[in-house]
Amino acid sequence: MNVQNRQTRSLLGRILFWIATALILVFFLFPIYWILITAFKDRPDITQLPPRFVPWVDFQPTTFNFHEILIEMEVSQFGTATEQSPFLGQLFNSVIISGTATVVAVILGTLAAYAFSRFRIKGEGDLLFFILSTRMLPPVVTVIPLFLMFTELGMRNTFHGITLLYITMGLPFVVWMMKGFFDEVPHEFEEAAMIDGYSRLEAIWRIVIPEVIPPMLATAVFVLITAWNEFVFVQLLNPLGYTTVTPFLYAVVGYGRTEWGRVAATTVVFVSPIVIFTFLVRKYLLRGVTFGAVRR
Amino acid sequence: MAEVRIENLVKVFPNGTRAVNDVSLAAPDGEFLVLLGPSGCGKTTTLRCVAGLERQTSGDIYIGERVVNDLPPGERDIAFVFQFYALYPHLSAYDNIAFPLRAVGVAADEIDRRVMRVAETLRIKHVLRKRPRSMSSGEQQRVALGRAVIRRPQVFLMDEPLTNLDAALRSDMRVELKHLQRELGVTTLYVTHDQTEAMTMGERIAVMQLGDLQQVGTPLEVYQYPATLFVASFIGDPPMNLIPVTLEGDALQGASGHLSLALAPDVAGAIRQKQSGPGLVLGVRAEDITLSGGDEGDMRGEVTTREPLGDQALYSVGLDGQFIQITTAPTTRFGVGDAISLSIDRSRMRVFDAATERALV
Numbered sequence: 001m002n003v004q005n006r007q008t009r010s011l012l013g014r015i016l017f018w019i020a021t022a023l024i025l026v027f028f029l030f031p032i033y034w035i036l037i038t039a040f041k042d043r044p045d046i047t048q049l050p051p052r053f054v055p056w057v058d059f060q061p062t063t064f065n066f067h068e069i070l071i072e073m074e075v076s077q078f079g080t081a082t083e084q085s086p087f088l089g090q091l092f093n094s095v096i097i098s099g100t101a102t103v104v105a106v107i108l109g110t111l112a113a114y115a116f117s118r119f120r121i122k123g124e125g126d127l128l129f130f131i132l133s134t135r136m137l138p139p140v141v142t143v144i145p146l147f148l149m150f151t152e153l154g155m156r157n158t159f160h161g162i163t164l165l166y167i168t169m170g171l172p173f174v175v176w177m178m179k180g181f182f183d184e185v186p187h188e189f190e191e192a193a194m195i196d197g198y199s200r201l202e203a204i205w206r207i208v209i210p211e212v213i214p215p216m217l218a219t220a221v222f223v224l225i226t227a228w229n230e231f232v233f234v235q236l237l238n239p240l241g242y243t244t245v246t247p248f249l250y251a252v253v254g255y256g257r258t259e260w261g262r263v264a265a266t267t268v269v270f271v272s273p274i275v276i277f278t279f280l281v282r283k284y285l286l287r288g289v290t291f292g293a294v295r296r
Numbered sequence: 297m298a299e300v301r302i303e304n305l306v307k308v309f310p311n312g313t314r315a316v317n318d319v320s321l322a323a324p325d326g327e328f329l330v331l332l333g334p335s336g337c338g339k340t341t342t343l344r345c346v347a348g349l350e351r352q353t354s355g356d357i358y359i360g361e362r363v364v365n366d367l368p369p370g371e372r373d374i375a376f377v378f379q380f381y382a383l384y385p386h387l388s389a390y391d392n393i394a395f396p397l398r399a400v401g402v403a404a405d406e407i408d409r410r411v412m413r414v415a416e417t418l419r420i421k422h423v424l425r426k427r428p429r430s431m432s433s434g435e436q437q438r439v440a441l442g443r444a445v446i447r448r449p450q451v452f453l454m455d456e457p458l459t460n461l462d463a464a465l466r467s468d469m470r471v472e473l474k475h476l477q478r479e480l481g482v483t484t485l486y487v488t489h490d491q492t493e494a495m496t497m498g499e500r501i502a503v504m505q506l507g508d509l510q511q512v513g514t515p516l517e518v519y520q521y522p523a524t525l526f527v528a529s530f531i532g533d534p535p536m537n538l539i540p541v542t543l544e545g546d547a548l549q550g551a552s553g554h555l556s557l558a559l560a561p562d563v564a565g566a567i568r569q570k571q572s573g574p575g576l577v578l579g580v581r582a583e584d585i586t587l588s589g590g591d592e593g594d595m596r597g598e599v600t601t602r603e604p605l606g607d608q609a610l611y612s613v614g615l616d617g618q619f620i621q622i623t624t625a626p627t628t629r630f631g632v633g634d635a636i637s638l639s640i641d642r643s644r645m646r647v648f649d650a651a652t653e654r655a656l657v
Contacts, residue, residue: 120310186380186382188378188380188382189382189384191347191349191369191376191378191382192376192378192382192384192443193384193395194349194368194369194370195347195348195349195369195370195372195374195375195376196370196395196396196399196443196447197370197371197396197399197400198370198399199368199370207384210386211385211386
């Protein structure tokens with residue numbers, strides 16, 4: 001095969017690669033685009049057939065839906081009565097509840113994982129299995145016992161109740177993931193630091209944690225997404241206080257007719273923080289997922 | 297600078313493994329003491345106990361006049377060089393070397409001066425800004441040494457620090473490390489499984505096997521006068537020839553009559569007095585046997601192989617189902633299959649008790 005032929009082939013390969021990539025991107029991103037433009041349409045534009053996809057050409061964008069969900073919402077069909085939207089409050093709840101749950105679960109889980117990774121613990125295998133076993137039931141199965149428990153303990157409609165639940169859901173994942181990552185970090189690192197005059201905690205903080213930050217962030221993203229998206233428990237346990245965004249999304253669908261504009265606008269606001277956070281840590285995510293693939 | 301003394305050290309791991317079995321050992325101030333043995337012999341565990349990375353089951357460890365049993369590693373005033381160097385990956389070479397000084401809060405300009413001086417000694421000034429990942433293994437090795445020497449500790453503990461280098465670099469580093477240690481005068485415990493390293497670097501060698509200390513001595517002592525069968529077979533290339541014999545009258549006799557070695561009466565008497573049973577093992581180095589074509593030697597056999605090595609020739613001679621190895625001047629010209637006789641240098645041989653595996657004379 002001559003050189004030119006090989007170059008043609010590689011050019012062809014590149015073109016095919018980009019076409020494939022473009023197709024995959026369109027497949028995955030188009031629904032998101034559709035939701036995004038729907039959020040900026042008024043009611044008549046939303047229900048147009050065939051759908052209108054190009055803003056300022058096919059339809060005139062409006063912030064009407066955002067005004068509705070963020071500030072005040074029409075509650076009658078004729079636009080005569082409005083009431084204040086609870087959305088911002090619930091968004092705030094989502095942020096503090098998932099944020100707190102993620103931070104606490106990652107800190108506690110990381111410490112537990114370090115202990116499992118570094119110390120000889122009696123019944124280590126059994127303990128790890130027990131921790132994992134809390135994730136083996138489908139969560140819905142535990143709804144009724146949890147409901148009774150929360151009622152009895154007065155934890156329904158509270159911040160600490162639902163946050164504690166999300167921490168519990170995130171912990172096993174963090175422990176298992178982080179144990180694997182710690183196992184990849186040679187114990188000589190801490191030993192060297194301890195010989196150099198640092199305590200074990202300082203050694204962990206200054207030497208081990210910087211090593212596992214990428215996988216730790218990746219783990220945190222997964223925990224955050226799980227808590228952020230959780231619907232069933234918050235709907236049942238916190239209908240009257242510290243409700244998060246997911247029940248709002250369910251409620252805003254409306255009765256009698258589907259308020260697609262509100263659903264789309266809510267979705268856009270709801271998804272944005274996660275997208276932004278994931279985007280910010282994306283380079284760590286990739287390293288986190290491939291951690292340990294590199295020989296030390 | 298200080299003496300390191302280990303008294304009756306025992307380490308039993310929770311799974312029941314007895315890694316170190318009643319080891320007592322002392323390295324005087326400034327000595328380069330090598331712990332030598334195959335993997336699993338307890339040498340690394342001993343070193344880790346001295347460092348405080350493992351807590352011994354019983355026994356005492358002294359650094360200088362201090363008992364350090366209950367001191368955390370950071371307070372023992374030691375430096376440890378790991379086999380994989382354990383350089384902190386997210387820190388530059390400079391920060392790695394400065395790390396121990398920062399632990400004790402040395403001022404920044406003082407740190408800078410000392411790092412530069414160490415970097416100069418170890419010739420690593422050009423890599424100070426690099427991270428460990430982008431350094432060669434030789435450079436990583438030097439940075440690890442730099443981190444060890446910067447604090448001027450009382451004791452260096454080194455766990456196979458040269459094992460990961462390629463052969464040429466390793467022999468350079470042997471010389472350099474030895475030189476550095478002598479210059480600094482810091483007592484050093486050096487763990488290795490490589491007898492060449494032990495012989496060339498150690499002022500004394502402590503040979504360990506299965507948790508037991510077999511022998512402590514200068515390289516020549518352990519080479520020429522191994523205290524146990526294990527040391528005899530572990531040290532030297534080729535290893536010492538070990539031939540099963542019994543004492544009959546004043547002579548050592550081989551199993552089939554091909555070997556008969558008359559001893560001086562006092563030597564034979566000493567053996568008779570000390571031996572625990574009839575079984576003995578004669579140990580003799582390849583270079584302490586001379587070959588001749590005649591009939592007058594201590595053993596008779598037949599040349600099995602001859603390997604010219606340039607500076608010498610290595611012969612194998614079959615005797616009672618085992619091979620005796622002999623090195624001679626390269627000019628000897630016995631051929632494969634030649635019947636020859638072997639004479640053993642009485643002043644340089646060892647006789648071991650087959651049951652206790654200890655040397656008798």
